[in-house]
Amino acid sequence: MFQTFDETASPDQGPPRLQALRGAMERAGVDGFLVPRADAHQGEYVAPHDERLSWLTGFTGSAGWCVALRERAAVFIDSRYTVQVQSQVAADFEKVDWPATSLAEWIDAALPGGLVGFDPWLLTVTQKREMEKALSGPTLAPCPNLVDEIWQDQPAPPQGAVFAQPVELAGMAHDEKIRQLAQGLGKARACVITLPDSIAWLLNIRGSDVAHNPVPHAFAILHADATVTLFIDPAKTADLGDHLGDSVTCRPPEDFESALQALAGPVQIDPASCPVAVIDALAAEVIENGDPCILPKARKTAAELQGARDAHLRDGAAMVRFLSWLDAQAPGTISEIDVVTRLEAERASTNALREISFDTIAGSGPNGAIVHYRVTEGTSRTLTEGDLMLVDSGGQYVDGTTDITRTMPVGDPGPEQSEAFTRVLKGMIAVSRLRFPKGLTGRDIDPFARAALWEVGLDYGHGTGHGVGAYLSVHEGPQRIARTGTVPLEPGMILSNEPGFYRPGAFGIRIENLIAVEHAPAIEGQTVSDSLRFETLTYVPIDTRLVVPDLLTDAERDWLNDYHAEVLARIGPQLDAATRDWLEGACRAI
Known part of the structure; x- marks a missing residue:
């Protein structure tokens, strides 16, 4: 529950890990690799399994990127972290004021051409489009996560228990939330929801997969018939009992991609939070709109x-x-x-x-x-x-x-x-x-x-x-x-x-x-x-x-x-x- 006071990474660890990443880049045939401070759910906090930016560079801030190239590497941070990054990150990494200098600007100046690899689960549709539009030389190339390949003692994905949030505190039953949101889908037959707090709010559940924010790691598909398919490890939901009811069907996370492929369209996504991997898996027509939970939750x-x-x-x-x-x-x-x-x-x-x-x-x-x-x-x-x-x-x-x-x-x-x-x-x-x-x-x-x-x-x-x-x-x-x-x-x-x-x-x-x-x-x-x-x-x-x-x-x-x-x-x-x-x-x- 309480915070600890140990250092999560040392600047001394950055250079050898960067060298190992460059070896993985060579094996993958890419000239660069993007490491965001993000997971597949695009929440502010990430589980220890997803602390790739911190593990690689030593930087522990809540927002940032690393771009690793064959000869240069940089950590991108905003004005909140200009002091912190100097003490946490080795000199092997350039420190770049972001967004004053964008990733694309820096990459273009440092790499005239070639391939820059990225994990399609960690980059959103909007991020990829904006970067591709801004890049004039290099090309973005989806690939396996190269940090995961070299992180020998990477922690396992979180398995936090999920529990119900009482309707007396939520103020509205989750069945009613589902019904109202389904009515607002317009011509879309389904909507993919990837943000953990949106799923928690919609289903009146809370979780414990990341520090400090009571949210579960899961994916969901809201269907126009006022039902939801929830993709979550069944071990997490053991204590939920019959809370979810008949309107919610639970399936394991490994079924998510095949379920996306089988959806009949149109399918709504939020490009600002939806991973590239999701839109790549959809065979149906895609409608881009905001996450339907965002405003009602606010x-x-x-x-x-x-x-x-x-x-x-x-x-x-x-x-x-x-x-x-x-x-x-x-x-x-x-x-x-x-x-x-x-x-x-x-x-x-x-x-x-x-x-x-x-x-x-x-x-x-x-x-x-x-x-x-x-x-x-x-x-x-x-x-x-x-x-x-x-x-x-x-x-x-x-x-x-x-x-x-x-x-x-x-x-x-x-x-x-x-x-x-x-x-x-x-x-x-x-x-x-x-x-x-x-x-x-x-x-x-x-x-x-x-x-x-x-x-x-x-x-x-x-x-x-x-x-x-x-x-x-x-x-x-x-x-x-x-x-x-x-x-x-x-x-x-x-x-x-x-x-x-x-x-x-x-x-x-x-x-x-x-x-x-x-x-x-x-x-x-x-x-x-x-x-x-x-x-x-x-x-x-x-x-x-x-x-x-x-x-x-x-x-x-x-x-x-x-x-x-x-x-x-x-x-x-x-x-x-x-x-x-x-x-x-x-x-x-x-």
Whole structure:
């Protein structure tokens, strides 16, 4: 359940493994090979069996690629990992800023012609098309996975048990979900679903095949007659009983390709998530459309929203107990690992925690500037006077998924830290207070979170918010608050609100609450409102020792004081007397 702190790979291991891969490339007759951080299901998290990128290069981030050629190799990472990749990956691999430089651009410059091999189960239809369109010299060539050929002690595929998600928490029976989605298929006679969280949501099941996200590895075919064929190892479903009912037929995974070949068309696929191997196996006419589960899954039911509220109150109490403990520790006495261990213990003490929702980010001082920092025995720092301590964490509870970030001072904060913190807070408050017209997307909302930073020439390199599942993936699409967020926000969608600022080599700041889109009430003079707003789900104090009050407007100060009054009212009754006393001080009005 809890995270470990050992190094998963060493930079020293990369060069000999790269050399072995080049030997496999020569035997396969290809001049290059693509290694994505992906599995056949295209989820964010992968099982140890599928950690090919990490095994080959040492890079442990949640997104990236490696392109290995006969003479050159490169690891492609986005702005979240520019610091991390330098410490984890050997000099034999070039480090490329992606997507500023695309894989195709780099390959074209490095390889005038020849064949670049890829595993057709790990590349989506869209990825292959975009890369082929961009490549001017080399040709993509499907082949067996060459990393698997050289990975001698590769772990076995996961066999996590699958269990039912109660309809009382899901808010809709899976038979009804299947019926509604089948009616929406149009002229398609079937739809192939490959995303694990889509399958889990559709069938009201949860699994344990990957860390932190309660999803099963499986494939599914939704048929127009409102039935589903589920391709899953029967050992995983032993505890499901009769939950799936007559509308779902289970078959072993090895039957998937033959079932695809036998489908009568038209067959719908989502090219953004469907592996190339699936479309290659289909003999029928193909219709390309989005995964039909994506939007209904994002629009949480009333039961899912209530579950999220309940989970956040439980999680909020655990966070407050942790923050009270942290505040009592003298500088120089605890490490980042101590912070992670204590916080995870507080969540476990709720007796309701199923898993943490991602590896806890606990970065002090310069480690806080690494956006997706993961503490290890080798990187853990002792918290020292003058540090900022950034803690980004979350829990998986049967009724909801949480994700929260708080930044705290260790000792007395400096003026640069406090001003940056206050500007980040202003952005978080701006989004929290926002009332906006229906039809706006995350791209429209994102500038409100950055405006106070932009005023003084500052910014941050990640999105402001991602979607969050209902006891599902902590990162869930299609909604997001970011420059790239083009999906209109709708009532029921849950998102994070997490602006930040990072001074490389010095400190990092991020403040994060989860919020849910809801209808805004009519204002004076209106009979019906066509506006939306955000409901705050997270109730944990924001450290006012880092706030510069004069930088806040009256409305921002009122929001912060009202928020802290709500924190005290909602979380206080769950606490022992000493922790409640600490909370009263942390929630004191400014």
